[in-house]
Amino acid sequence: MGSGAHVIHYPLRRGELVSFVGIVERGDWQVESWTEKGDVEEFLRNFAGWHEDVHTLIRALDTPFKWALMGREPASNWTEGRVTLRGDAAHPTLPFLAQGAVMAIEDGYLLARCLEASRHDPQACLQAYQDARIERTSRIVRGSADNAKRFHNPSLAHAEGVAAYVDREWSEEKVRALRMALRIQCGRSAHRAAGVANALR
Numbered sequence: 001m002g003s004g005a006h007v008i009h010y011p012l013r014r015g016e017l018v019s020f021v022g023i024v025e026r027g028d029w030q031v032e033s034w035t036e037k038g039d040v041e042e043f044l045r046n047f048a049g050w051h052e053d054v055h056t057l058i059r060a061l062d063t064p065f066k067w068a069l070m071g072r073e074p075a076s077n078w079t080e081g082r083v084t085l086r087g088d089a090a091h092p093t094l095p096f097l098a099q100g101a102v103m104a105i106e107d108g109y110l111l112a113r114c115l116e117a118s119r120h121d122p123q124a125c126l127q128a129y130q131d132a133r134i135e136r137t138s139r140i141v142r143g144s145a146d147n148a149k150r151f152h153n154p155s156l157a158h159a160e161g162v163a164a165y166v167d168r169e170w171s172e173e174k175v176r177a178l179r180m181a182l183r184i185q186c187g188r189s190a191h192r193a194a195g196v197a198n199a200l201r
Ligand SMILES: Cc1cc2nc3c(=O)[nH]c(=O)nc-3n(C[C@H](O)[C@H](O)[C@H](O)COP(=O)(O)OP(=O)(O)OC[C@H]3O[C@@H](n4cnc5c(N)ncnc54)[C@H](O)[C@@H]3O)c2cc1C
Pocket: 021, 086, 087, 088, 089, 095, 098, 099, 100, 101, 102, 103, 104
């Protein structure tokens, strides 16, 4: 993590490959594409001054690809009559909580359950699906956007700033409060899921 940027990397295929993504904030992106080629020199320039390990990973790339991440406020509705959306189409999310694919799978599961339970009334079923999903997905969309501010905090550009940040954000007291909030939230989600399952029976 650093000022205005962060990197993510993890091994794939038992360590034969490494997935490497560098995220840089900029406001001038106009290209709509997943296949726009970048180049290693540009990538290195974007991460000038970062740790040598980051540069080693960038230099090991053949052809980097670049694409825009567009932040959006959560939609308040994604169902009209007998038409609905799922996954990114319903709740496009910055990938900073690693939950986009997870939410798409959850949507698919719940949608299938709803359709199975009330084939005779597809409109009510699609509405029940959206009602069950909208609060959780909106929370994740907002949480992911909030993480951009955390990951790209300008004070993370120097060691003292990092130390102060970790002391503040990861104090025992704060972690305990977070754990408690998560427990309450998980309890609520389980309760809501049980409610949807009962309503569809
Ligand atoms: C850098 C990055 C890292 C990520 N990391 C994670 C992670 O760690 N964990 C996680 O859970 N999520 C992660 N995500 C998010 C995740 O990839 C998406 O949320 C997920 O793929 C959304 O699934 P989807 O089915 O909604 O859409 P997509 O996966 O985009 O699928 C839509 C499909 O529809 C096709 N399509 C589009 N238009 C048409 C058309 N007109 N006709 C026919 N087909 C069409 C597309 O080609 C595509 O195959 C990450 C995303 C990015 C960008």
